[in-house]
Amino acid sequence: MFNNLSDKLDKALHVLKGHGSITEVNVAETLKEVRRALLDADVNFKIAKDFTTKVKEKALGQNVLTTLQPGQLMVKIVKDELTELMGGDAEGINLSGNPSVILMSGLQGSGKTTFSGKLANYLKNKKTKKPLLVACDVYRPAAIDQLHVVGDQIGVEVFSDRGNNDPVAISKAGIAHAKANGFNVVIIDTAGRLAVDEVMMNEISNIHRAIQPQETLFVVDSMTGQDAVNTAKAFNDVLNFDGVILTKLDGDTRGGAAISIKSVVNKPIKFIGTGEKMEAIDVFYPARMADRILGMGDVVSLVERAQEQFDEEEARKLQKKIAKNQFGFDDFLKQIQQIKKMGNMKDLMGMIPGAGKMLKDVDIDDDAFKGIEAIIHSMTPHERSNPSILNSSRKIRIGKGSGTSVQQVNQLLKQFNQMSKMMKMMQGGGGKKMMQMMKG
Ligand code: GDP
Numbered sequence: 032m033f034n035n036l037s038d039k040l041d042k043a044l045h046v047l048k049g050h051g052s053i054t055e056v057n058v059a060e061t062l063k064e065v066r067r068a069l070l071d072a073d074v075n076f077k078i079a080k081d082f083t084t085k086v087k088e089k090a091l092g093q094n095v096l097t098t099l100q101p102g103q104l105m106v107k108i109v110k111d112e113l114t115e116l117m118g119g120d121a122e123g124i125n126l127s128g129n130p131s132v133i134l135m136s137g138l139q140g141s142g143k144t145t146f147s148g149k150l151a152n153y154l155k156n157k158k159t160k161k162p163l164l165v166a167c168d169v170y171r172p173a174a175i176d177q178l179h180v181v182g183d184q185i186g187v188e189v190f191s192d193r194g195n196n197d198p199v200a201i202s203k204a205g206i207a208h209a210k211a212n213g214f215n216v217v218i219i220d221t222a223g224r225l226a227v228d229e230v231m232m233n234e235i236s237n238i239h240r241a242i243q244p245q246e247t248l249f250v251v252d253s254m255t256g257q258d259a260v261n262t263a264k265a266f267n268d269v270l271n272f273d274g275v276i277l278t279k280l281d282g283d284t285r286g287g288a289a290i291s292i293k294s295v296v297n298k299p300i301k302f303i304g305t306g307e308k309m310e311a312i313d314v315f316y317p318a319r320m321a322d323r324i325l326g327m328g329d330v331v332s333l334v335e336r337a338q339e340q341f342d343e344e345e346a347r348k349l350q351k352k353i354a355k356n357q358f359g360f361d362d363f364l365k366q367i368q369q370i371k372k373m374g375n376m377k378d379l380m381g382m383i384p385g386a387g388k389m390l391k392d393v394d395i396d397d398d399a400f401k402g403i404e405a406i407i408h409s410m411t412p413h414e415r416s417n418p419s420i421l422n423s424s425r426k427i428r429i430g431k432g433s434g435t436s437v438q439q440v441n442q443l444l445k446q447f448n449q450m451s452k453m454m455k456m457m458q459g460g461g462g463k464k465m466m467q468m469m470k471g
Pocket of ligand 1: 137138139140141142143144145146223278279280281282303304305306307311
């Protein structure tokens with residue numbers, strides 16, 4: 032995410048970081064580089080200019096040149112400004128009303144249908160919400176099918192009316208269906224066009240007027256850069272929407288849309304999409320995003336993601352198994368699956384401070400666990416729960432079955448044994464013992 036921008040900002044600020052004292056010339060040079068980095072990331076020219084002007088004013092106001100660590104203070108000022116530019120505090124969505132109605136808008140291909148599913152899934156996981164998805168794209172039967180596929184995948188009901196070509200009537204019927212059947216959130220997916228046009232704008236504004244949603248969200252593909260900002264303006268003029276959803280931030284986006292959109296339409300970015308899977312949704316926190324852009328990682332989000340996947344009941348079961356020495360490969364597999372659900376590996380790595388920069392040229396693909404999973408799948412259930420019986424003929428068979436080598440099987444076994452030992456130690460109040468071991 033934003034690798035290029037991060038790199039360039041890092042280079043621009045690097046000059047200042049190491050210095051005990053800096054000069055006005057240093058600062059001016061740095062700001063020029065910062066502005067260039069923003070422009071390269073496709074940030075709107077005026078915004079980039081205002082940004083550096085503000086940073087400069089703040090730097091002068093805080094007497095950067097005479098402080099003890101001027102470089103660090105500059106980084107902080109840039110970070111604060113970047114946060115401010117992207118929206119200050121995070122803003123949630125309005126879920127008042129019963130049902131609360133959420134209207135999705137945006138161009139075709141921006142990720143509306145995918146995001147509707149992600150949001151439904153996100154709300155459903157909050158336990159108190161029972162969402163209904165409503166398919167209002169009357170032009171493309173495939174779009175209705177797509178929403179049904181998404182609904183099936185996440186276990187959320189989808190309301191559609193294939194014979195009907197009036198999106199206003201369908202959305203109203205959807206809301207009535209929700210009221211009659213105890214759904215407390217209605218998410219309405221609408222038709223998009225490839226570019227802004229009058230027919231589409233009229234249609235979405237008619238729906239908007241007829242159903243008066245609690246929340247109107249504008250979905251935009253972050254890969255579209257400056258265009259994203261222009262499209263946002265056009266939709267905002269008609270809908271006066273409540274918030275922006277930036278999708279496809281997992282891709283190689285330059286970041287311009289994320290940085291410019293808030294100040295152009297003066298509406299907060301509320302969520303981001305970071306992948307095609309239903310779990311790839313994150314609340315947008317400007318400060319955390321600024322940290323990530325400046326290569327400072329985002330440990331808070333990483334921990335939150337881990338917590339989301341954490342199931343207390345499962346954890347208790349696991350603890351018992353470890354205590355009884357029954358932790359097997361099936362449990363190991365489950366752990367891997369949980370990690371995978373946390374999201375795209377490279378994205379996760381980027382949340383560790385410093386790691387994003389270190390790993391930027393390393394190709395971590397999402398199939399990092401493929402080999403391990405294949406090996407475990409090639410074991411019999413008995414072998415999985417009793418790894419100690421794995422002798423060499425079994426290992427040869429497993430290697431063949433999984434398309435790996437005996438060496439790889441051995442390596443996995445070794446890692447597994449080390450892990451089991453470590454877990455056992457942590458369990459038996461051996462935390463201290465382990466600390467001693469680690470200290471050597
Ligand atoms: P719609 O026409 O606005 O409903 O867009 P879709 O939801 O059909 O999305 C268009 C394409 O973008 C699909 O192939 C999605 O899988 C993909 N997509 C949507 N959101 C994301 C995202 O956050 N990351 C990535 N990588 N792909 C996405």
